[in-house]
Amino acid sequence: MGREVSESCVESLLTEIVSSYCNHFYANKPELAARRIEAIGYQVGHQLSERYTMDRPRFSDHLEAIKFICKDFWSELFKKQIDNLKTNHKGTFVLQDSRFRWLSHMSIDLSSESSGSAQDPSTMAESKAAQATGMYLYFPCGIIRGALSNLGIPCAVSADISSLPACKLLLLNTLRCFSR
Amino acid sequence: MIVCVAVVGHQNNPLYIQSFTEADDALKLHHIVHCSLDVVDERVNNPKKSGPTLNETFLGLLYPTENYKVRFHLAYVDAVSNPFHVPGKKITSRTFAERVSNIVKSFGLSSAG
Numbered sequence: 001m002g003r004e005v006s007e008s009c010v011e012s013l014l015t016e017i018v019s020s021y022c023n024h025f026y027a028n029k030p031e032l033a034a035r036r037i038e039a040i041g042y043q044v045g046h047q048l049s050e051r052y053t054m055d056r057p058r059f060s061d062h063l064e065a066i067k068f069i070c071k072d073f074w075s076e077l078f079k080k081q082i083d084n085l086k087t088n089h090k091g092t093f094v095l096q097d098s099r100f101r102w103l104s105h106m107s108i109d110l111s112s113e114s115s116g117s118a119q120d121p122s123t124m125a126e127s128k129a130a131q132a133t134g135m136y137l138y139f140p141c142g143i144i145r146g147a148l149s150n151l152g153i154p155c156a157v158s159a160d161i162s163s164l165p166a167c168k169l170l171l172l173n174t175l176r177c178f179s180r
Numbered sequence: 181m182i183v184c185v186a187v188v189g190h191q192n193n194p195l196y197i198q199s200f201t202e203a204d205d206a207l208k209l210h211h212i213v214h215c216s217l218d219v220v221d222e223r224v225n226n227p228k229k230s231g232p233t234l235n236e237t238f239l240g241l242l243y244p245t246e247n248y249k250v251r252f253h254l255a256y257v258d259a260v261s262n263p264f265h266v267p268g269k270k271i272t273s274r275t276f277a278e279r280v281s282n283i284v285k286s287f288g289l290s291s292a293g
Contacts, residue, residue: 047261054253 007079011102018135030131034138041142042149049147052076062174065151066093073147077140078102091155091175095144100167103136133161144169182284186213187256189268196271200284248287255279 026033059065070082084096137159160168187196259276
């Protein structure tokens with residue numbers, strides 16, 4: 001019964017969120033911009049998880065809830081499932097998406113100012129690019145954190161984009177809420 | 181017939197409560213709602229006892245047609261999807277109140293026979 005929007009609208013919105021918060025609302029305060037963007041994602045994730053679990057019975061345990069995030073929830077958001085799920089059975093999970101859709105149309109501009117011969121400038125350019133790209137992950141991380149929180153699993157969610165277009169989401173401290 | 185509809189948050193805080201009879205006052209309704217919640221909690225915390233019924237919504241499974249639960253749930257999901265709704269705070273949407281009362285009305289009509 002829900003209405004849908006085209007994926008390009010969502011990608012444009014994400015681009016604009018990052019641009020507005022980084023260049024306008026919290027210019028020169030990237031940490032604040034990141035926190036704000038993540039908080040917006042958190043509320044969205046909370047609401048989406050409520051909607052997407054409507055037809056399902058309660059999850060019997062954490063693993064079932066996380067598998068829901070990896071399969072059904074990820075499919076609703078990104079039209080595909082998580083490709084790999086790992087855990088250390090001590091509360092940490094790693095979700096790997098081998099081709100993260102919301103970054104697939106983004107060109108990562110590794111500056112060509114240095115010809116690549118000197119090590120430092122290219123590493124700097126790489127880390128600047130990584131930092132810039134990283135801003136786009138706060139919203140999706142917030143969504144996942146909000147969804148998990150609503151399913152009874154408060155935790156920290158961070159992203160590892162060292163091997164784009166693959167994206168790894170790290171879920172930490174999921175065992176905090178074990179007893180009800 | 182449906183006497184009262186209540187939505188309760190994660191911390192047992194009331195998010196919405198509406199009675200559909202003239203008799204009961206608000207405080208009495210709150211008490212009844214919380215007592216009902218105790219029944220729910222009991223079933224949730226004793227999965228072995230309740231077994232297959234755990235996946236039901238515990239709402240006094242007396243009626244043959246159960247799609248009113250889906251309609252209430254959908255109204256709730258739409259209400260909390262409102263970006264101006266603050267999670268954990270009371271639901272203030274008039275649309276939600278109208279939808280709830282429409283469901284209660286149609287439910288009363290269908291179970292009259």
